[in-house]
């Protein structure tokens with residue numbers, strides 16, 4: 001989490017043509033987003049020496065967890081200026097475990113730069129990102145990274161990407177290669193709109209050169225493709241093309257700008273963050289084509305008005321020196337210290353540059369700002385000076401993976417609850433709670449690494465020693481046959497004795513019917529005032545049946561008994577009820593019940609058969625499968641699966657589906673579990689009690 005620093009932020013030198021804009025670097029795990037941010041910051045003069053993932057000194061991966069794991073674990077904001085215009089880049093984590101942060105960032109950006117690797121066989125890893133962007137109509141472009149050492153044809157990468165994108169992709173540049181070198185490295189590119197050719201120079205801006213004759217045909221074909229794609233959304237351009245007129249470059253740029261803002265097309269660039277290839281080209285495209293913050297504001301339901309301040313909170317952190325610290329984008333108006341945001345008051349307004357917070361006097365429309373010590377605001381809050389407004393912010397990702405938690409030091413429980421509350425505010429895809437039937441404290445998130453990082457955070461920032469424990473399954477038990485039993489409790493100690501005697505009938509009920517108690521006492525065999533005491537004793541006895549689990553779906557009828565005028569008491573009849581049910585359960589044919597979840601598994605259709613196999617190896621039952629509504633090329637499988645199998649299913653599902661598969665689950669019902677599996681559960685449970 002960020003800490004404060006006192007340097008002042010660089011101010012734009014010239015009057016900016018555009019208000020501040022936001023670009024989110026998003027895309028699959030390890031595609032080079034953090035390295036690309038390093039390159040963008042160097043190209044815009046914000047840093048003079050690039051850090052690297054290897055050396056653990058990048059701006060994006062500033063926190064200890066990201067550095068040690070060499071992967072981003074949360075979003076990082078970094079402000080810079082390019083040709084007098086203010087830019088806020090957000091480096092998003094790519095791992096599916098941290099998808100929540102990436103989504104929150106994408107929601108407030110003007111343009112998402114989807115950073116991908118060239119390997120066409122791994123294209124599916126990009127699919128969830130593109131789906132999210134398309135569903136939320138977030139303008140985005142693709143940057144095919146790591147082209148410094150690729151053996152793939154970029155046309156193949158492009159075709160693979162097109163196969164998973166709902167929007168048409170448009171190629172903005174084509175590579176030129178050194179054909180004399182055995183692995184034919186990419187040495188530069190031809191810009192399809194300006195038709196200029198540039199040669200990469202290590203450590204220097206690319207050099208303008210003449211277009212090699214070898215790429216001329218390809219260039220004109222690609223340009224034709226680009227114009228045709230644009231003409232689909234512009235009748236005048238279509239007419240020009242049909243009449244063989246060459247449209248003015250200005251017209252092409254206008255189309256590109258408009259179509260990107262409306263999320264109609266997805267421009268595709270390429271390069272290498274590590275070698276600074278294609279970076280200026282990317283920056284220029286952003287400068288000229290990225291929409292202004294108005295588009296984002298409208299998307300979030302705001303009509304921007306300079307006289308009204310509206311902010312969208314997209315991240316919350318708990319910082320030792322700044323309390324609840326909100327990351328906010330100004331969608332309308334401006335903000336300064338002393339302003340009200342509902343019941344919260346702004347003080348300590350700052351800019352964000354990784355973990356450095358710099359004092360800011362005035363935040364203007366479009367900028368990202370930090371708001372320390374907010375009481376009410378949370379991620380997702382859309383707020384004006386009058387208070388919070390209705391928001392279109394999406395729900396958090398549902399939990400996919402769980403672990404049990406135990407604190408090592410006695411007395412840390414209260415501190416843990418508070419720390420967990422903070423954690424869940426920081427990352428909305430984490431939740432915690434006590435399991436209804438096992439009572440275990442369970443932490444739920446997106447995957448194993450996600451929860452490991454969460455626990456590391458609790459240890460580092462809250463000094464809590466936490467032991468993860470396996471998640472307990474809420475097994476129950478029931479009975480198979482009706483039986484009768486009697487419980488007599490008799491004690492003679494000195495003066496007053498204790499006496500209670502209850503005869504019961506126990507019978508099974510239908511699954512899900514819970515517990516029923518009735519009585520049929522005739523002739524005053526048990527005085528009426530003791531009947532509820534017997535029931536209490538029975539209920540007590542049902543808390544742990546003969547297999548050791550709570551007993552459900554049974555009916556108990558109190559049918560007979562006897563009492564003693566002096567020695568009988570509530571307590572004695574409770575004991576009698578307890579003894580009676582204990583005896584009855586032993587002979588009623590106990591059977592274990594396990595919880596079953598209803599899950600809907602979503603996967604790209606290429607992986608459907610693998611997912612079906614996974615379901616059957618985990619004792620699941622397939623209820624049906626369909627094409628996923630609104631998700632071209634995806635299937636949805638409805639299954640019922642024992643809860644003990646769903647708790648860690650996501651790890652295997654992801655490894656079978658290039659990280660793309662996900663599911664929702666909810667409790668469905670209890671079902672009988674017999675044989676060796678039941679024996680194993682019972683003996684493990686008994687061992688844990690000894």
Ligand SMILES: Nc1nc2c(ncn2[C@@H]2O[C@H](COP(=O)(O)OP(=O)(O)OP(=O)(O)O)[C@@H](O)[C@H]2O)c(=O)[nH]1
Pocket residue numbers: 027028029030031032033034035036053054070071072073092093094095145146147148149271272273274275
């Ligand atoms: N050859 C080559 N390697 C690169 C390039 N960009 C990044 N890498 C390497 O790819 C690995 C991942 O780079 P990151 O920048 O951490 O990727 P990321 O997308 O930020 O990763 P996550 O945030 O964990 O999703 C590192 O080993 C980088 O050195 C590139 O342009 N060329």
Ligand SMILES: [Mg+2]
Pocket residue numbers: 033034035060061071072091092093094
């Ligand atoms: Mg990263």
